[in-house]
Amino acid sequence: MRKFYKKIQVHCSVEKTGIKKPSKIVCERFRKARAIAAAVADEISGLSPLEKKVTSLIEAKTLNKAKKLLSKRLGSRKRATVKLEKLTKMTMEE
Numbered sequence: 001m002r003k004f005y006k007k008i009q010v011h012c013s014v015e016k017t018g019i020k021k022p023s024k025i026v027c028e029r030f031r032k033a034r035a036i037a038a039a040v041a042d043e044i045s046g047l048s049p050l051e052k053k054v055t056s057l058i059e060a061k062t063l064n065k066a067k068k069l070l071s072k073r074l075g076s077r078k079r080a081t082v083k084l085e086k087l088t089k090m091t092m093e094e
Helices: 002-007 024-045 049-059 065-072 077-092
Strands: none
Touching: 049 065, 049 077, 065 077
16 A cells, blocks of 8 residues: 555645744753752652662662663663662762
């Protein structure tokens, strides 16, 4: 079916829209504001049960087990490494 659609040619011209992308400076401002809001929310709400378990694993020096648990629960290795770095910084400060 896809091969059939490839053979069809469109005879009308396609023009670019006049929509401009937002500037990077505005995006940076929103990124900083979002980071501040996330920090305040984390401070107020405290740790989730998963984060408490991972911090106990970090204190017990079993980083591989903590990373494996996070990657399983969060869905990807990249999210797990970011969360693990955040929690290790938090435990080092205490």
